[in-house]
Amino acid sequence: MTDTCLAIDIGGTKILVALVQGSTVLARQVMSTEPSADPQSWIEHAYSLSRPWAGQYQRVAAAVTGIVTAGKWTTLNPRTLAIKNDFPLQQALHQRLQCPALALNDAQAAAWAEYRFGAGQHRDLVFITVSTGVGGGMVLNGSLRQGQTGIAGHFGQWRDMAGTRFEDSVSGRWFAQAAAAATGREHDARSVFTAAAAGAAWAESLIDTSARRVAMLCGNIQHAFDPDLILLGGGIGLAPGFLDRVRAHADAPRFAPSLARAQLGDEAGVLGAADWSSVDQ
Structure with missing residues (x-):
């Protein structure tokens, strides 16, 4: 089976959910972020967008604004998204999507992508x-x-x-x-x-x-x-x-x-x- 990942990008203005193989985005869905909501709600929105791809991925990865430390998510600038310190993001993704999960900062994720597949x-x-x-x-x-x-x-x-x-x-x-x-x-x-x-x-x-x-x-x-x-x-x-x-x-x-x-x-x-x-x- 070709390795496929469900990737989620949660930012201050939008949530992007994509089915990814290597350097290829096979499919994507986007919706606006509700800044007044909470991380569990954003995960639920991402899950809803991903439903058409159920069974097509082996793991989930999230790129998010703010700081991710040992899988826990903390806001860096509350004006972007207000998140309580140390929200257990990886654990919440694993529990909702029932597959191995990883999370990291969105700009760090972008740096790695540019190194692997882009200008780097x-x-x-x-x-x-x-x-x-x-x-x-x-x-x-x-x-x-x-x-x-x-x-x-x-x-x-x-x-x-x-x-x-x-x-x-x-x-x-x-x-x-x-x-x-x-x-x-x-x-x-x-x-x-x-x-x-x-x-x-x-x-x-x-x-x-x-x-x-x-x-x-x-x-x-x-x-x-x-x-x-x-x-x-x-x-x-x-x-x-x-x-x-x-x-x-x-x-x-x-x-x-x-x-x-x-x-x-x-x-x-x-x-x-x-x-x-x-x-x-």
């Missing part, structure tokens, strides 16, 4: 997703680095000397706040990029500021880990022209990171979780 091509890499917040993952010497508590790669939580989180100065939430301050109107990251394309100087300035700060982060990562490649993903990281701006602000050539776009899009989490579940036995 089995090279040492750091993956950074710049979206509503900022997350990340690292694959070094062929190993996904999760750390003692599961927080490895959470670059958005790095603090400056004033104690400000990095993600609070570059992410979608920052774009919304900075754009509102500049214009007196409500905005999100998408509308800022649209305004910049139409020639709005304030929007151009915000995008360049975010790119300059991301370039600084990439330079610091290069000095800390010296990976072969740093990949940018997420709605902002993959926005037209953003990577070019980051490159323009990068360090001098000798120490400049090798930057590239992530390739696997919104399926990176399910592909990475499914594959990692076959490796991390």
